Amino acid sequence: xxxxxxxxxxxxxxxxxxxxxxxxxxxxxRGWRANHVLSGVNLAVRPGEIVGLVGETGSGKxxxxxxxxxxxxxxxGRVVYDGAETSRLRGGALRRERRQGHVQLVFQxxxxxxxxxxxxxxxxxxxxxxxxxxxxxxxxxxxxxALRKVGLDAGLLSRTPGQISGGQRQRVSIARALAAxxxxxxxxxxxxxxxxxxxxxxxxxLGDLRDTLxxxxxxxxxxxxxxxxxxxxxxxxxxxxxxxxxxVSQVFSAPKHPYTALLMASAPSVKHDRPLSVHQLRRxxxxxxxxxxxxxxxxxxxxxxxPFAIDAxxxxxxxxxxxxxxxxxxxxxxxxxCHRRQEWPALARDRKQ
Amino acid sequence: MTGKPPPDEVLRIEDLNxxxxxxxxxxxxxxxxxxxxxxIVGMVGESGSGKTLTCRAALGVLPKGCHIERGTISFERxxxxxxxxxxxxxLHGTGIGAVFQDPSSYLTPSLSVGSQVAEVLRVKQxxxxxxxxxxxxxxxxxxxxxxxxxxxxxxxxxxSGGMLQRVMIAIAISCEPRLIIADEATTALDVTIQAExxxxxxxxxxxxxxxxxxxxxxxxxxxxxxxxxxxxxAGEVVESGSVEEIIEQPRHPYTQALLRVASVGDYQRxxxxxxxGQPPRVGAEITGCRFAQRCPAAIDACRTxxxxxxxxxxxxxARCVRANDPELAGVIEAEMAAR
Numbered sequence: 001x002x003x004x005x006x007x008x009x010x011x012x013x014x015x016x017x018x019x020x021x022x023x024x025x026x027x028x029x030r031g032w033r034a035n036h037v038l039s040g041v042n043l044a045v046r047p048g049e050i051v052g053l054v055g056e057t058g059s060g061k062x063x064x065x066x067x068x069x070x071x072x073x074x075x076x077g078r079v080v081y082d083g084a085e086t087s088r089l090r091g092g093a094l095r096r097e098r099r100q101g102h103v104q105l106v107f108q109x110x111x112x113x114x115x116x117x118x119x120x121x122x123x124x125x126x127x128x129x130x131x132x133x134x135x136x137x138x139x140x141x142x143x144x145x146a147l148r149k150v151g152l153d154a155g156l157l158s159r160t161p162g163q164i165s166g167g168q169r170q171r172v173s174i175a176r177a178l179a180a181x182x183x184x185x186x187x188x189x190x191x192x193x194x195x196x197x198x199x200x201x202x203x204x205x206l207g208d209l210r211d212t213l214x215x216x217x218x219x220x221x222x223x224x225x226x227x228x229x230x231x232x233x234x235x236x237x238x239x240x241x242x243x244x245x246x247x248v249s250q251v252f253s254a255p256k257h258p259y260t261a262l263l264m265a266s267a268p269s270v271k272h273d274r275p276l277s278v279h280q281l282r283r284x285x286x287x288x289x290x291x292x293x294x295x296x297x298x299x300x301x302x303x304x305x306x307p308f309a310i311d312a313x314x315x316x317x318x319x320x321x322x323x324x325x326x327x328x329x330x331x332x333x334x335x336x337x338c339h340r341r342q343e344w345p346a347l348a349r350d351r352k353q
Numbered sequence: 354m355t356g357k358p359p360p361d362e363v364l365r366i367e368d369l370n371x372x373x374x375x376x377x378x379x380x381x382x383x384x385x386x387x388x389x390x391x392x393i394v395g396m397v398g399e400s401g402s403g404k405t406l407t408c409r410a411a412l413g414v415l416p417k418g419c420h421i422e423r424g425t426i427s428f429e430r431x432x433x434x435x436x437x438x439x440x441x442x443x444l445h446g447t448g449i450g451a452v453f454q455d456p457s458s459y460l461t462p463s464l465s466v467g468s469q470v471a472e473v474l475r476v477k478q479x480x481x482x483x484x485x486x487x488x489x490x491x492x493x494x495x496x497x498x499x500x501x502x503x504x505x506x507x508x509x510x511x512x513s514g515g516m517l518q519r520v521m522i523a524i525a526i527s528c529e530p531r532l533i534i535a536d537e538a539t540t541a542l543d544v545t546i547q548a549e550x551x552x553x554x555x556x557x558x559x560x561x562x563x564x565x566x567x568x569x570x571x572x573x574x575x576x577x578x579x580x581x582x583x584x585x586x587a588g589e590v591v592e593s594g595s596v597e598e599i600i601e602q603p604r605h606p607y608t609q610a611l612l613r614v615a616s617v618g619d620y621q622r623x624x625x626x627x628x629x630g631q632p633p634r635v636g637a638e639i640t641g642c643r644f645a646q647r648c649p650a651a652i653d654a655c656r657t658x659x660x661x662x663x664x665x666x667x668x669x670x671a672r673c674v675r676a677n678d679p680e681l682a683g684v685i686e687a688e689m690a691a692r
Contacts, residue, residue: 056543057514165631166400195399195570196614200625207625222543225616229625266548268573270600270615278548 017044018216019068019103019184024077024087026063026240037063038240041077042319045184048214050206052227052248054263055237061220064237065186068218069103070094082183099131101180108189110169114161120147121157124176131180146179147172149213150205167198174205185209185217191226203230224260225267228252233332236260239301242319246334256322256336258344259302280351283307300339307351308344361390362430363532363564364411369424371406371415378636379422381406382588388532393558393565395575395596397611398585399632404568407585408536411566412451413441429531446477450525454537456517460509466520467493467505470527477528492523497553515546519553526557533557536568551578572615576600581668584608587632587643590662594669604671606648609685626689642673649688650681 026038038060045051055061066072068079070086079087081102089097107113114123125143128134134142144154150171161169170190177185187206191199207230209215221227227234227248234251236244236259244257255261262281265274283290287307293314294303303313319335323342338344364387371381381403388394396404409415411426413436425434428448433440445451453459460469470492471485480488486505493501496519509517518538525533535554539547555578557563569575575582575596582599584592584607592605603609610628630647633639641656642648648655654674662670665677675681 056545196572196611196616197399197628200614201627204625204627223616224544262545266544268544268547268551268571268577268616270573270576270612272576278545 017046018082019043019045020080021064021068022078022080024067024074024079026060026067026072027075028063028072036240038067038074041240041242043235043242045216045218047216048210049233050210050217050219050231052231052234053218053220053237054222054224054227054234056222058239059237060240061237062188065105065188065218065220068186069105070098101127101131101182103184103186104177104180104182106173106177106185106187106190109193110166110173111161111193113173114169116161119158119160120164120172123161123172124179127176127180142179146175149178149209150175166194167201170194170198170202171205174202178209182215185215186220187217188220189222190219192222199226206230223267224252224263225269236263241301241316241337243302243338244336245319246322246336247332250334254345256334256341257302257338258306258308258348261348276348277353279353280348281307300337308340308347310340312339362387363390363428364388364566365427366407366411367425367427369407369410369426370422371403371410371419372422373406373419373635375418376420376422380588380635381410384424384590386583386590386593388564388566390531390564391558391562392581393554393567393579395579395582396566396568396585397570397572397575397582399570401632401635402585403588404585405536408534408566408568412449412534413444446473446528446530448530448532450528450530450533452518452521452525452533452535452538454540456514456521457509459521460517462509465506465508466512466517470520470524473524473527488527489523492527495526496520496523497549498523514542515549518542518546518550522550522553522557526561526563529561530563532564532566534566537570538567539574540569540571547574554578572611584611588635589643589672591644591673592671594666598666598669604665604669604676605673606650606675606681606685607644608671609682610689613689624690650675650684
């Protein structure tokens, strides 16, 4: 698997994404309870790429991850992994695909996602044992190898999750995913339960895994700043829609969607030198009240919170390429879904700090 | 300790030791700190550094098996160290309010949030049903909940995490306490909501002259909110001072390391540094500096004798033998970048 992945990246790193999510709509619940969780989401992950998926609680980040691994079925659109449409699989075919372990999910809170009664050995090797085809000695060797990749000692094998530290638990979760020899790693808030030092350790580990195994990784986070040191591309979700998607360095130096800018301005920092303050990006009492036309389902998802909304925002904008010299510098596409993506930065600078 | 404390001192903790595991180990060692009216004091440190135990001691709600071994806690210059449970009950809400990390676990899921705030007012302030209702709406407005009349009748599941935290803050300030203790009150929230709650706490401090003791493991959050900061490591205070001084000129190697791993917020690609090693076990007996085993700048003198908190400047203290060594910062930088 790894060798194949490495091979692919050499031949056509730009052309074919390993994973593509195409125009996916997800609706959870039925009838009056129906909740449109994802609308027209497109996402491509290429070999060896780290993609950061950012958004607040309820923006659909976790649902997107669950859709990719086949735990949630999209109402429309498709998920393609390595040329095969995985969102179509049902029953036995879905089970077989899952047991291949191509896409592995690392969950948010290791204390709750790891069985407290199992030892590290059992947790990391469980998937391999269920998949079958390996004798116990091989399983053991793979488990120790997976632990080594995340910097853990084989001495932890007989411990339970309660007997190791929070940072070590998150590394065990990653080792569990790696033991399946995945082609893609999906990490759902891998660092939000950790302190700053452990957070950096885990992020660095994920970066190393990408470098050594050429493993593509999707990191879901509500915190933009934790992606700054590691991701290649960032995708910003707001209420089930992608509002901005582009190379990290460009998006972070001049965000084109007001929500991305608000996220950046809200992140706490030990330095006080933000280009824009949160007050310049939030609606205040001085702003005119949000009209009814901006509160309907067809309006821009961010319009009701956006201080720059105009009448045109009553229609949800599509993701469109960002124009300008900065956009073309990297060669990677950069898109934003905002009618006023050209005007709002200047308007924001004129607002009261 | 000499002379009379300033008149506006709300909370004072003096040389506090807290024992855990029924006295088998000491988890908090010789902590001293004070909080004044209109001041926000931050406590920062890794998990297990004794921040939460210190808070709980100051609230009179230490968990089972823990007790105060030594030291005093005074609230508004009155010794409350040996206060009876009834005495604490009188103080809770009216003297000291508390806000914790996970708001949904402190509210009854099946009752409207308004009725839960009103209940506090009826019990603590002996308000009538009507007056409690009106006061609750007033509080909801004060904590920035839009449409308070609607929120009053909603149950916790119908509100977002940020709104629930505002409800918890409304409960904490409902009986007009002079001190709020907030333990990781913004940790579970989205960054946009966290920024709003930080502003709310600052506004409440400004408008009501509240004193706030704010606990966080994130120095960046402390920077945004606090006036003074106390840095905890393995149950001890290793450095304390004004936020500006601690951020601009940290003197203890642990504080310097914490700053290097904290969020910088400049969004430029940079090295992700880590503090190598693990903190000592709770209650471990160590001669000398408790951080020495992880410290990139440790020398022999660090391990031979206990190190006291030394005054470096007015209001700035650090527990490090090399605190005045001009080469210290350079050593830490070189060692951490190399790892």
